Amino acid sequence: MEHIDFGQVAKSYAKAREDIPVSIWDSLYVRGIFLDGRKVVDLGCGTGALTRKLALRKANVIGVDPSKELLHHANALNMAKNYNIPYVQGTSEDTGLQDSQFDIVTVMRAWHWFDREKAIQEIKRILKAKGTLVVIDSGFLVGSPVVAKTFEVLSKYVKLKPAGSKADSKQRINGFPVEWFDEWQKNDLELKEFFRLTYTVSYTKQTWVERIESVSWLAGLEEKVRKIALQELTDSISDQEPFVIPHECNVCILRMQ
Numbered sequence: 651m652e653h654i655d656f657g658q659v660a661k662s663y664a665k666a667r668e669d670i671p672v673s674i675w676d677s678l679y680v681r682g683i684f685l686d687g688r689k690v691v692d693l694g695c696g697t698g699a700l701t702r703k704l705a706l707r708k709a710n711v712i713g714v715d716p717s718k719e720l721l722h723h724a725n726a727l728n729m730a731k732n733y734n735i736p737y738v739q740g741t742s743e744d745t746g747l748q749d750s751q752f753d754i755v756t757v758m759r760a761w762h763w764f765d766r767e768k769a770i771q772e773i774k775r776i777l778k779a780k781g782t783l784v785v786i787d788s789g790f791l792v793g794s795p796v797v798a799k800t801f802e803v804l805s806k807y808v809k810l811k812p813a814g815s816k817a818d819s820k821q822r823i824n825g826f827p828v829e830w831f832d833e834w835q836k837n838d839l840e841l842k843e844f845f846r847l848t849y850t851v852s853y854t855k856q857t858w859v860e861r862i863e864s865v866s867w868l869a870g871l872e873e874k875v876r877k878i879a880l881q882e883l884t885d886s887i888s889d890q891e892p893f894v895i896p897h898e899c900n901v902c903i904l905r906m907q
Contacts, residue, residue, distance in 0.1 A: 668699050669861075670758075670788065671849040671899050675707060681843045681903060683784065685709040688753040691776060693742050693769075694760025698724035698735065700786070704756065705735050713737045714745050743768035747776045758786040761830070762814030770837045774906060781906050783839060787825055788899035790851070796858065796893045803886050804867055807879040813866045824900040834904055843903040852892040859884055 678685075686708040692701040695713030697720050704711040713735060715721055721737045728735055740746045742757075742764040755773050757764075773783055790797060801810060811817045819827030824846050834841060853861060859880055862868060868876050887893075 669851045669897065670699060670703060671847050671897070673847050673849065674786070674899060674901065675703075677845065677847060677901070678784070678903075681845075683754070683782065683903065685754075689751060690754045690756060691745065691747065691752050692756045692758070693745070693773070694757055694763065695724065695737065696720045696760075698727055698737065700756060700758045701735055701737075702727070702731065702733055705733055709754075711735060712747070714740045714742075714747070716741045743772055745772055745776060749775055750778050752776050752781060753778055754782045754784060756784045756786065759788060761785050761787070762812075762816045762827075766815070766830070766833055767837075770833065770839065774837070774839075777906055779906065783902075783904040783906075785826075785830075785902040785904070786899065788897060790861075791896045791898055794893070794895055796887050797895065799887050800858075800862060800883060803883045804862070804879060806882075807875060808867045808871060810867060825898075826900060826902065830902075834902075838907040839904040840907050841902060842905050843901070845901055847899040847901070849897050849899065850894050851897055852894050854891050855884070855887065855889060855893070858887070858893050858895075 685704060688709050690704055690709040690711040692698075692704060692711055692713045695701045695715045696717070698713050701711055701713040701724070713721075713724060715724070715737070716739065718739055721739055724735075724737050727733070738746060742760070755777060777783070792798070792801070804810060812819070816822070816827060819829060821828045823831070824844070831841065862883060863876070863880055868879065871879065
């Protein structure tokens with residue numbers, strides 16, 4: 651599986667990855683995911699977009715990510731937004747955290763980058779008995795003119811394939827490869843809920859270009875090529891703002907048996 655260094659686009663990543671639907675919190679609550687006072691690990695936290703929202707809902711949360719560049723921005727946002735969230739440089743396969751200490755592990759837009767079998771064993775190690783794993787994926791949908799133009803431009807520079815291990819899957823359910831469900835079940839992680847939310851996000855031209863810079867297709871390019879591609883995108887898309895882009899968010903809730 652291709653490795654992408656998102657640290658190369660950490661600045662744009664920090665600005666552009668706040669597009670988490672507010673409706674997700676009520677959706678989790680009605681399904682029995684209570685955050686207040688719970689010990690939570692946000693695994694693959696990046697610049698802390700989800701981590702901060704967990705802390706805002708009074709979770710006792712820690713963020714873990716392998717990228718020192720992304721964690722630098724997470725800590726800078728701690729100071730700017732008056733949070734005191736601890737961040738740890740570690741991987742999904744080796745977090746460095748203690749055994750059986752956490753109620754919930756969250757993973758947002760990152761499961762497809764993990765060595766999944768090793769990550770599952772690590773998650774089971776750090777979760778308490780009957781602990782919960784919440785795997786979330788979200789992103790923009792095709793169909794709007796700005797997305798169509800964006801794909802047209804990017805296809806000149808990179809093959810637009812699914813990210814990470816998604817590229818190896820022949821069949822997906824709401825964006826999740828079917829293999830994931832088999833792996834979770836085999837490893838005694840019981841699927842409790844699987845649901846989808848739809849929402850929209852408004853972008854200016856600048857924030858849309860920043861959002862695109864943060865995706866794996868661009869993060870994997872050499873800096874010189876990435877800048878050329880982004881400039882062509884900027885020159886090609888409409889100046890009529892805002893861009894209101896449909897998104898979807900898919901959520902799996904799993905529990906240790």
